[in-house]
Each structure stands twice: as C-alpha cells, then as structure tokens.
Amino acid sequence: SRSINLAVIPGDGIGQEVVAEGLKVLSAVLPQDVKLETKEYDFGAKRYHATGETLTDADLDSLKQHDAILLGAIGDPSVPSGVLERGFLLKLRFAFDHHVNLRPSKLLPGVATPLAGQPEIDFVVVREGTEGPYTGNGGTIRKGTAHEVATEVSVNTAFGVERVVRDAFARAQARPRKKLTLVHKNNVLTFAGHLWTNIFTKVAEEYPEVTTDYIHVDAATIYLVTDPGRFDVIVTDNLFGDIITDLAAAVSGGIGVAASGNINPTREFPSMFEPVHGSAPDIAGQGKADPTATVLSVALLLRHLGYDAEADRIDAAVAADLTERAGQPARSTSAIGDALAVRVAG
Amino acid sequence: SRSINLAVIPGDGIGQEVVAEGLKVLSAVLPQDVKLETKEYDFGAKRYHATGETLTDADLDSLKQHDAILLGAIGDPSVPSGVLERGFLLKLRFAFDHHVNLRPSKLLPGVATPLAGQPEIDFVVVREGTEGPYTGNGGTIRKGTAHEVATEVSVNTAFGVERVVRDAFARAQARPRKKLTLVHKNNVLTFAGHLWTNIFTKVAEEYPEVTTDYIHVDAATIYLVTDPGRFDVIVTDNLFGDIITDLAAAVSGGIGVAASGNINPTREFPSMFEPVHGSAPDIAGQGKADPTATVLSVALLLRHLGYDAEADRIDAAVAADLTERAGQPARSTSAIGDALAVRVAG
Numbered sequence: 307s308r309s310i311n312l313a314v315i316p317g318d319g320i321g322q323e324v325v326a327e328g329l330k331v332l333s334a335v336l337p338q339d340v341k342l343e344t345k346e347y348d349f350g351a352k353r354y355h356a357t358g359e360t361l362t363d364a365d366l367d368s369l370k371q372h373d374a375i376l377l378g379a380i381g382d383p384s385v386p387s388g389v390l391e392r393g394f395l396l397k398l399r400f401a402f403d404h405h406v407n408l409r410p411s412k413l414l415p416g417v418a419t420p421l422a423g424q425p426e427i428d429f430v431v432v433r434e435g436t437e438g439p440y441t442g443n444g445g446t447i448r449k450g451t452a453h454e455v456a457t458e459v460s461v462n463t464a465f466g467v468e469r470v471v472r473d474a475f476a477r478a479q480a481r482p483r484k485k486l487t488l489v490h491k492n493n494v495l496t497f498a499g500h501l502w503t504n505i506f507t508k509v510a511e512e513y514p515e516v517t518t519d520y521i522h523v524d525a526a527t528i529y530l531v532t533d534p535g536r537f538d539v540i541v542t543d544n545l546f547g548d549i550i551t552d553l554a555a556a557v558s559g560g561i562g563v564a565a566s567g568n569i570n571p572t573r574e575f576p577s578m579f580e581p582v583h584g585s586a587p588d589i590a591g592q593g594k595a596d597p598t599a600t601v602l603s604v605a606l607l608l609r610h611l612g613y614d615a616e617a618d619r620i621d622a623a624v625a626a627d628l629t630e631r632a633g634q635p636a637r638s639t640s641a642i643g644d645a646l647a648v649r650v651a652g
Numbered sequence: 653s654r655s656i657n658l659a660v661i662p663g664d665g666i667g668q669e670v671v672a673e674g675l676k677v678l679s680a681v682l683p684q685d686v687k688l689e690t691k692e693y694d695f696g697a698k699r700y701h702a703t704g705e706t707l708t709d710a711d712l713d714s715l716k717q718h719d720a721i722l723l724g725a726i727g728d729p730s731v732p733s734g735v736l737e738r739g740f741l742l743k744l745r746f747a748f749d750h751h752v753n754l755r756p757s758k759l760l761p762g763v764a765t766p767l768a769g770q771p772e773i774d775f776v777v778v779r780e781g782t783e784g785p786y787t788g789n790g791g792t793i794r795k796g797t798a799h800e801v802a803t804e805v806s807v808n809t810a811f812g813v814e815r816v817v818r819d820a821f822a823r824a825q826a827r828p829r830k831k832l833t834l835v836h837k838n839n840v841l842t843f844a845g846h847l848w849t850n851i852f853t854k855v856a857e858e859y860p861e862v863t864t865d866y867i868h869v870d871a872a873t874i875y876l877v878t879d880p881g882r883f884d885v886i887v888t889d890n891l892f893g894d895i896i897t898d899l900a901a902a903v904s905g906g907i908g909v910a911a912s913g914n915i916n917p918t919r920e921f922p923s924m925f926e927p928v929h930g931s932a933p934d935i936a937g938q939g940k941a942d943p944t945a946t947v948l949s950v951a952l953l954l955r956h957l958g959y960d961a962e963a964d965r966i967d968a969a970v971a972a973d974l975t976e977r978a979g980q981p982a983r984s985t986s987a988i989g990d991a992l993a994v995r996v997a998g
C-alpha cells in the first residue's frame with residue numbers, strides 16, 4: 307500500500323490558515339489506499355523569538371526523513387529582514403539542493419488581471435534555486451562608517467547552470483508549444499551571462515524540436531505585460547527568477563493563486579512546495595487569506611510524487627472554482643478550502 | 653550671450669533617426685540668444701567594426717569638453733553581446749561618474765498602457781549608475797569546461813549609495829507628494845541591503861517632510877502593475893533600477909516615450925541624456941521609430957542645464973501631441989519631430 311510522509315511547516319502569519327486548507331484538499335483528493343502521514347514543524351518567527359533558532363542540523367535531519375515538505379509562509383515584521391529568509395528559507399533550499407524552483411503562471415478564464423484585454427497566459431518559469439546572488443557570498447568592511455563597502459557575489463557554475471537548463475529543456479519538450487526562453491542580462495553581467503548563454507546553446511542542440519530565444523531581464527518585464535502569451539517555458543537565474551515570477555504572478559491572477567515547487571529532481575532530499583506569497587501579517591488570523599496558491603502547490607507536490615491524476619483533479623477544481631468566483635463576494639479561507647475539497651473528492 | 657556645446661552620439665539603428673528629431677526640437681525650442689553648437693561622434697557598431705574601438709581615452713577627453721551629451725542608441729546584432737554595452741555605454745557612465753540615472757514615468761491622458769483602467773502614473777526612478785552589479789567586477793575560471801565558475805560582484809559603497817540617496821530625497825522633497833520608496837532585496841542581499849537601508853534611514857532624518865517606505869524589488873514589480881499610483885520617487889540600485897524602469901516604461905506608455913538622464917550632479921563631467929529604448933535594428937532606417945523618448949530626453953537635458961522654461965515647453969508639447977495621437981494612424985519619425993518642433997516654437 308502507498309503512503310505519503312509529509313513534513314508540514316505552517317510558518318508565520320497566514321501560513322497557518324492556508325496550509326490547513328492545503329491539507330484539507332490533499333486529504334480529500336488522495337485515494338483511500340494512500341496513507342497520508344503528516345508531521346508539523348514549528349519553524350518561523352515564534353520559534354526564533356523563543357530559542358534564537360531558525361533551522362538546526364537536527365531539524366534538517368528530521369526533515370530529510372519525509373517524502374516532501376509543504377510550507378505556508380515564513381516571515382514576520384518582529385524579526386529583522388533577512389534573518390528568517392537566509393536562516394530558514396534559503397538555508398533549506400540550499401541544504402536540500404532545491405535547484406529547480408518551478409513557478410507556473412496560467413491565467414484562467416474569468417480571473418482578474420491588471421492587464422487590459424484578458425490576454426492568454428500559460429507559461430512556467432524554471433528558476434535556478436541554489437546559485438547566483440543568493441549564495442550569501444560577499445561581505446562588508448568598515449560597517450557603519452562613511453567608508454563602508456558591501457559586496458554581493460553571484461556564483462554561477464557550469465554544473466549548477468547545466469542541470470537547471472537541462473530540466474527546463476525537458477519541460478519545454480514535453481509541452482505542446484515546445485518553446486524555451488533564456489532570461490538573463492548577458493550584455494552587462496558578461497561572466498555569468500556567457501556561462502548561461504553557452505550552456506543554453508549547447509544543450510539546445512540536443513533538443514532540435516524546442517524553439518529557443520534569449521531576452522534580457524529588463525526587456526522580459528516589458529513582454530510580461532505587453533505580450534505574456536509569447537512565453538512557454540522560461541529558464542533563468544535565481545534573482546531574475548525571483549523578480550519575474552512575482553510579476554508573472556501579478557499578471558496571471560495575483561499572488562493569491564501563484565504556486566511554487568522547490569524541487570530536487572534527484573530525490574536525494576525532499577522537495578518543498580509553497581505559495582509564492584509571503585506571510586501577510588496584516589491579514590493574518592482573519593480568515594481572509596486565499597488558500598488557492600497553497601492548494602495549487604499541493605498539486606505540484608502530488609505531481610512530483612507521481613500522483614498525476616490527483617494533481618490534475620486539483621488543477622481542474624481550482625480552475626472551476628476561480629471561474630465561479632468572478633463577481634461573487636469574497637469567501638473565507640476555509641470556505642474556499644471546503645469548496646475545493648468537495649470538488650476534488652467529487 | 654548663452655551657449656550650449658553639445659556632443660551628439662546618434663549611434664546605431666534607429667539612433668540616427670531619433671536623434672535628428674531630438675535636435676530639431678532642441679533648435680526650435682531654444683531662444684534666439686542661445687547659441688547651439690553640436691559635434692557629432694561616430695561611436696557604435698560601425699566604428700567598432702572598422703577600428704575595433706568602442707571609446708578611447710582621446711574620445712573621453714574630447715567628450716569632456718561639452719556641456720552635455722545627447723545619445724540615440726548603441727547596439728547591433730553584428731557585435732557580440734556586451735562589447736558595446738560594457739565598452740561604450742557603461743564605460744562612459746562610469747568614466748563621467750553618472751551616478752544619478754534619472755528615469756521619469758508619467759502616463760499621459762489618452763496614451764495606451766497595457767494596464768486595465770488607465771491608472772494614474774507619475775513617478776520618477778533615481779537609479780544608481782556607477783555601482784552594484786554593473787561594476788564589471790567578477791570573472792571566470794575553467795572557461796568552457798564542465799567545471800567553469802563565473803562570478804559577478806556587486807560593489808556598493810557608503811559614498812556611492814549616500815550621494816544617490818541624497819539626490820533622491822532632494823527630488824522627493826521638491827515634489828508635491830514628497831514620497832520616497834527604497835527598492836532593494838535586503839532580505840536576501842543582506843550585505844548590500846543593510847548598507848542601502850541604513851543610509852536611507854539615516855538621510856531620512858534630514859527630510860522630516862518626506863514620507864518613506866521600503867519595498868523588495870520582486871514586490872515592486874507587482875505594485876508597478878497593480879498600483880503604480882503609489883509611487884512618487886523611487887531610489888534603487890543599478891540592476892534593480894534597470895529592471896524596474898523597463899517595466900515602468902512599459903506600463904506608462906511604452907519605451908517609445910521613456911526618457912533618461914545619466915547625470916553627474918557635481919558637473920565635473922558632462923551628463924548624458926538618452927531614450928531608454930535600444931537601437932531596434934529591425935525597424936531602423938524605415939522612419940518608423942518614435943522619437944518622443946529622445947525629445948523628452950532633450951527636455952531632461954535642458955532642465956539639467958538650467959533651461960527650465962524650455963524643458964517645460966517640450967514636456968507640454970509632447971503631452972499635447974500624445975493626447976492627439978490616440979486613434980490616429982501612426983506618423984513617421986520626422987512627422988512627429990516636425991509636429992513637436994512646431995509646438996515648442998509656437
């Protein structure tokens with residue numbers, strides 16, 4: 307008999323609320339014979355204030371035992387900027403080598419977008435997750451003085467770039483349009499830019515059916531608002547991916563519906579699935595948060611674990627629910643979760 | 653009697669065409685008593701192919717003699733990515749210490765925007781121009797092998813950050829809404845982020861009338877499409893500024909109308925004014941390019957040199973012309989230039 311041994315990290319703010327709905331839908335969609343085991347972890351601001359810890363080696367050992375991780379959101383204004391981001395979220399992505407940060411963007415019929423004319427949007431960003439300016443390399447000298455110098459080092463390796471570029475080509479090959487766009491800034495960041503561009507060009511030879519192009523990150527933001535339909539799969543660096551996926555989420559229904567997977571395709575370590583949005587402390591505890599992004603992240607999780615039919619059922623349920631939402635009064639977090647749970651079970 | 657001694661760099665592609673119109677409008681707007689002298693420079697792809705040179709020390713010595721520089725666009729597909737960008741454009745910005753890269757975004761009535769609902773947009777981005785990931789620091793080892801490592805170093809100094817932050821506060825103070833937003837990614841790029849945030853907070857104390865806030869660059873792209881009206885003045889790092897100003901241009905009328913100034917406020921070296929758009933080789937030589945961004949860059953140039961009334965006349969002429977364009981067939985590059993020249997003279 308099959309089983310899923312899931313680590314659950316509700317985290318801060320609305321994280322608790324949205325994760326509860328994600329689990330509700332997960333339980334509803336799984337076939338009877340699949341045993342779902344969950345273990346909750348208390349990472350986040352509360353634990354940090356109580357113990358000063360963000361993520362210990364023992365925590366990592368424990369998390370390693372799971373098949374996958376579901377994360378709500380981490381972050382609170384009471385904690386200095388960077389402490390939980392670097393000390394928990396990025397530490398985990400790096401420790402578990404989550405090099406494929408997968409972020410699909412699909413504008414569903416009837417869903418509100420800030421763009422005029424309801425354009426067709428259906429692409430996926432493959433963001434590198436373990437290199438670039440996110441490595442924490444760099445430092446500060448003469449801190450706090452008029453002569454302070456602070457550096458940030460973007461580290462890019464052939465190994466790290468090639469594996470994510472290969473993943474993106476494979477994804478593009480599997481999609482109907484078979485198109486892959488490299489987004490970088492190779493005219494200014496020439497060292498990293500050449501590495502990315504050369505590897506992209508080399509791997510492209512193995513995928514003759516995939517149409518490729520290259521766009522500078524600044525120009526990519528223009529296309530994302532003027533012609534988002536041109537994108538199918540995008541592969542990009544960690545920081546550029548961070549920036550363009552927030553924009554992509556905004557134009558394709560908002561961060562309320564933007565899901566992501568921090569994936570280790572080798573399965574050496576568990577992958578982690580989380581909504582793109584943050585902990586939104588301003589609306590926490592009020593039942594106002596939209597759990598849809600978390601539910602869609604559960605679908606990514608299921609697909610990663612090989613439960614494709616169940617993932618499809620969630621996607622279909624969300625699409626149907628979103629289409630029905632247009633013009634209706636906003637529902638509570640749990641009402642949306644209930645509705646989705648009913649749909650996926652039905 | 654007054655005079656302007658202008659260096660003119662048409663550059664590549666549509667650069668030639670748009671600069672011609674910029675000069676047309678400049679001549680038309682200047683009072684009789686102002687003597688306009690121009691010297692044209694042949695920088696760009698042609699010179700690079702002919703001589704291998706992009707910008708020599710002798711060129712810099714010559715450019716230094718001018719009061720200001722008007723640039724069309726530099727770049728051509730025949731030149732490898734990065735050669736002209738680093739070898740000319742960035743070299744000049746760094747050599748002349750253009751640390752204030754000024755990029756206004758104003759959506760004029762009737763002008764097309766990809767955003768639904770024609771939001772009010774009127775802000776200016778003060779992009780740092782001489783530091784960050786643009787310094788060219790970094791390098792590559794084991795190039796072309798499976799073990800290649802490429803680094804890019806973002807260099808940030810208290811000196812460099814403070815001067816641009818001060819410039820931005822002064823601009824915010826002078827505007828009706830008096831609001832300044834710092835855009836960075838201080839939760840991940842903690843070394844540079846703390847430097848920027850600390851200096852921003854420190855300088856803010858001297859400007860009690862200026863309302864301040866901080867937004868991560870990823871979230872800033874969301875606000876730029878969902879609530880651009882929230883911005884008044886933005887100050888940001890070189891790379892983040894590059895990215896968000898292309899997006900800002902896209903939502904506020906397109907890069908056809910986005911102007912910029914590479915300003916050295918100390919006046920130790922001439923400042924340079926240029927449209928945000930590139931050389932657009934696909935439409936070069938066809939009279940299709942919109943010269944409006946160049947004409948608006950001429951207005952920034954005039955304001956920098958103290959010709960405020962003339963700059964205002966250009967802005968007003970462009971606003972009137974843009975409003976009239978809605979629904980009309982596209983005019984040629986020179987037809988737009990002619991119309992603007994007539995308006996500013998009238």
Ligand SMILES: CC(C)[C@H](C(=O)O)[C@@H](O)C(=O)O
Nearest residue numbers: 391395396548582839840870
């Ligand atoms: C919270 C932050 C560290 C994180 C990132 O920059 O990756 C977030 O913005 C994201 O996109 O998941």
Ligand SMILES: CC(C)[C@H](C(=O)O)[C@@H](O)C(=O)O
Nearest residue numbers: 493494524737741742894928
């Ligand atoms: C051409 C390129 C070097 C330049 C930049 O990145 O600054 C351009 O994108 C700009 O914004 O002026």
